[in-house]
Amino acid sequence: MHPDPTPGRQSPPSRAPTTRTSEATATTATGERSTLDDLVRAGKVRYLGISNFSGWQAMKSLSIAERYGHPLYVARQVHYSLIGRGYEWELMPLGLDQGLGALVRSPLGWGRLTGKIRRGQPLPPNSRLHRTADYGPPVEDEHLYRVVDALDEIAQETGKKIPQIAINWLLQRPFPPSSSARATRSSSVRTSVPGAGHLRPISWRNSTRRAAR
Template identity: 70%
Template sequence: MDYRQLGGSGLKVPVLTLGTGTFGGNNELFRAFGTSDVAEATRIVDVALEAGLTMFDSADIYSNGNSESILGEAIKGRRDQVLISTKATFRFGEGPNDVGSSRHHLLRAVEGSLKRLGTDYIDLFELHGFDALTPVEETLRTLDDLVRAGKIRYIGASNFSGWHLMKSLAHSDKHGLSRYVAHQAYYSLVGRSYEWELMPLALDQKVGAMVWSPLGWARLTGKFRRGQPLPKDTRLQSQLAIDVGPPVEEEYLYKVVDVIDEVAAETGKTVPQIAINWLLQRPSVSSVIIGARTEEQLRQNLGAIGWNLTKEQVAKLDAASATTKAYPYFHQAGFGERNPSPV
């Protein structure tokens, strides 16, 4: 397992992180991801650690906290061997303050996560989304207090736009507060808009990307083919999962999959392995978060490392997955002499 610096911090993280959205499955959305109980989750953690995958990502809303609880049981007795990242901001309760990035909600969220995980500190704590109703001053001071208290070691954001992230970084710099070192963002071969603004920002400000849904919300598993019905075991059998995930046009998906199939034939690798390996060669990426319903799926995804696509294969995949950028990015691309592409 290779390790990389997490943004501009001194923390090294494995290039693959295990997402634990498949642990629990005790509500409609997360049943579509997986339903691993403590025994199965413990076996998956065992396999991950054997491979040097030492980082595990969760969130309070994953299965209403059950994902964190199961992860806590699965790592019991070996907390010092692992890195834990978890997230909060989305609604977790019915009260008016059970949502957002206010001091009130974040303090309660962190205490709840610590209890469920069975630990006294979180290695990386990320805001799950931007809260436009809470001043960034309040949010960042709260996070800094939690770092100083030793309950959090590093902080990050997730699903921020460029100005959300830059405003927060500027405030931290101005007031000497803890700085976001990670941005958990959607990025895949069928979802490349991360490259337009967030990637240049990440490179300039030294914010490491923690990539979620590297297989395009399960579309790059190798099971999606033109003219064939949806696989029975995909999360996309759930309309709720479709509604909350990133959209991808069918013809665009099949165009990209056709080229991945060509590269798969050249390399002897699987579609998911190629999709993940491509991401690991992109600028600003610190770690790619992989999911696994089973031990077999985890072992398959672990096969994405230890080799690299050739420059020619990367170029072929780039060309197949390229899309027209939104304004002002397509305009800036026409002035490449002074606005070079980060990739």
């Protein structure tokens, strides 16, 4: 309970209702939002984000926050790349409507869009996909090869590297994303993001025609 509630704000239940599971008691969304509200008001958390929420779960939590005057989420972590576009079906429209930003994880498709994976060629010995192929969303080989073929054509037209084109496409999507990508060598970072280490943005934009491929 807050000692000085905001006028007109509904106070959440003093004790969050619970749902009994087979092994433990699960806290409901109302209780979770109340706890997050306490952390923000105590100065222990500045901004709230979510991950692995479906559209209805995100909207339910946002509606609870609005009802009780809790801080709203500002971003959602998503898997999104040229070979994984499920985010566009439900969660992207939700984010645009609710002002929920995107923190894009693995914009190069877990290393598949580095330019090192090619049709008819074995997986490079040093590829981390030997260890992580089953971690992210599955990608059919033929779909991956079609995307890489299109990126190859654009690379020849623009003189850019495949990872640069893939990230450039992401930055032109209809929301202001932030991305996180892993690299095993610093040279991989320099290839993917020109100017890395100098806080310099990618200074070229792909044409609408190329992006549509």
